[in-house]
Amino acid sequence: MKNWFKSGAPWIWLNGGAVALCIVMVVGLLGLIAIRGFGHFWPADIMQTTIVDKAGVGKAILGEKVRSETIPAAVARDGGYEIGDDVELVTRYLVKEGNRDVSARDFNWYLGIGMGEWEYPENAVSIERREWGNFYGFPQQLLENGAVIASLGEETFWQELSERVERSLDIHSDISHIEKGAIGRINHKLERIRLDKRRLELQGADAATMAAAEAEFAARRAELDAQYVEVKAERDALYKLLERDTLIATVASGREVKIPLQNIVRVTRPNAMGVFGKMGQYVERFWEFLSDEPREANTEGGIFPAIFGTVTMVLVMSIIVTPFGVLAAIYLREYAKQGPVLRLIRISVYNLAGVPSIVYGVFGLGFFVYILGGSLDELFYPESLPAPTFGTPGLFWASLTLALLTLPVVIVSTEEGLSRIPTTIRQGSLALGATKAETLWKVVVPLATPAMMTGLILAIARAAGEVAPLMLVGVVKLAPSLPIDGNYPYLHLDQKIMHLGFHIYDVGFQSPNVEAARPLVYATALTLVLLIIVLNLTAIRIRNSLREKYRSASD
Structure with a gap:
């Protein structure tokens, strides 16, 4: 046994077990997030039952069972429910009833005691709406301009409802295209004229120059106004078409509700759907989650603006941090004179890697946004003042702050890569007549590119998950438009963006509807993890290609 310990085998097994345990924990955590997050998109069956509340009044309920839990009977008795003394534990169910426009709450707890049999009516529908959350009930009639065109029980009712909902969605898409495309371009050109x-x-132009310019501006405005009248008429006609259709439905209590089809995103009959139908619905909902914009205070809809903002910010950050980090490392390793000053600089770089990220955010807000941004506005955008252009948080300052935060990682990794280049390679290059600069840039730096990519990989992994500094320098709860569009200069570095990390924080801790936001927190968290993995795998693939390319030169 003593020899076994001396051989070091126990420590190898201990390390191997620790690594295996960490892998199991990571996989388990990702699995839990995936089940609780992506399971939200599966069309759940709609159950109908009756309950007797603590006042002894019967009530019909209709909705999706979210989860159940067992609680002590004493807790239920304290809530006013009459439960026998011989009962110690009771089960309660969380039911998503929706219908916030009918009742105040869309998630409610109900005790299993006094609850009737669960039924799953085939005609029960779940209607995803643009406002007021989901609606659960029974459709009765479909109206066109107030006239009944189809009723429940008719063969064509469901097909007619599906076709008109699709028509409404297409009209909404056309309206969005007009408002963000044509009207957006017109507003951008009008702002440029101003x-x-x-x-x-501000330049103090003389009267003649101002008169000529004013005539030109008036002509451009008149042309744009004429275009706007045409576009607005087209948009108003589409809005008029949206107001045509209305769905009459009843809730569990029998109350009748009118739902304009322009407010409907999707109508689902999960109780009448088979496995393959639910799978198709799942794929549709999941794709909408990835490609659509958020709604209902970020508790409904998709996260595409957050995905786009995260990727754009990471790419801009990588473009900024890579050259600065590499050049700093090359200077420190190859050109700087060795001594106490250089050791102090290296210690400072190492310590910068441990500074809390919120400190970088405060520095970015004070120096980058207010000082640099304010100076840029005074020098290059005086016509926009007092409205700031770069003197306000935005994409560029967020990327620059993260570049500063991850700069030590890139410097240290690049220095380590440069130190691992064999001295014989340098001496061989110099012996063949190359200068020190040629040896550095044509021999040493190419061989150190895998180490540089390693630093970039670590920088991407950290930057993509940061939240605290971004809250101060450019990330917002909801960005009305993407930082890339068809208007010059196409990439708007001054624009605020959404970010997956901040989106998780906002939905999880600032949402007015906690239960509705819970599955979206899990789904968004897993999306962020997968996005970081994809970005890292891309960088790793590039690093491996570079390593294979220069392997023969380093041997």
Whole structure:
């Protein structure tokens, strides 16, 4: 036994067991997030039953069972329920009833005691709406301009309802395209005219120049106004078409509700769907989650703006941090004079890696946004003042702050890569007549590129998950538009963005509807993890290609 311990085998097994345990824990955590998050998109059956509340009044309920839990009977008795003394534990169920426009709450707890049999009516529908959350009930009639065109029980009712909902969605898509495309471009050009006029005034143009410019501006405005009238008429006609259709439905209590089809996103009959039908619905909902914009205070809809903002910010950050980090490492390793000053600089770089990220956020807000951004506005955008252009948090400052935060990682990794290049390679290059600069840039740096990519991989992994500094320098709860569009300069670095990490924080801790937001927190968290994995795998693939390319040169 003593020899076995001396051989070091126990420590190898201990390390191997620890690594295996960590892998199991990580996989288990990801599995839990995936089940609780992505399970939200599966069309759950709609159950109908009756309950007797603590006042002894019967009530019909209709909705989706979210989860159940067992609680002490004493807790239920304290809540006013009459439960026998011989009962110690009771089961209660959380039911998503929706219908916030009918009742105040869409999630409610009900005790299993006094609850009737569960039924799953085939005609029960779940209607996903643009406002007021989901609706659960029974459709009765479909109206067109107030006239009944189809009723429940008719063969064509469900097909007619599906076709008109699809028509409504297509019209909404056309309206969005007009508002973000044509009207957005017109507003952008009108703003440019205003800024051009303001620029001439600040430059002190004479009366003749101002008169000629004003005539040109008036002609451009008149042309844009004419375009806007045409586009607005087209949009108003589409809005008029949206108001045509209405669905009459009843809730569990029998109350009749009118739902305009323009407020409907999807109508689902989960109780009448088979496994393959639910799978198709699952894929549709999941794709909408990844490709659509958020709704209902971020508790409904998708997360595409957050995904886009995260990827854009990471790419801009990588473009900024890579050259600065590599050049700093090359100078420290190859050119700087060795001594106490250089050791102090290296210690400072190492310590920077341990500074809390919120400190970088405060520095970015104070120095980058207010000082640099304010100076840029005064020098290059005086016509926009007092409205700030770069003197306000935005994509560029968020990326620059994260670049500063991850700079020590890139510097240290690059220095380690440079130190591992064999001295014989350098001496061989110098012996063949190459200068020190040629040896560095044509021999040493290419061989150190895998280490540089390692630093970039670590920087991406950290930057993509940061939240605290971004809350101060450019990330917001809801960005009305993407930082890339068809208007010059196409990439708007001054624009605020959404971010997956901040989206998780906002939905999880700032949402007015906790139960509705809970599955979206899990789904968004897993999406962020998968996005980081994809970005890292891309960088790792590039690093491995570079390593294979220069392997023969390093041997």
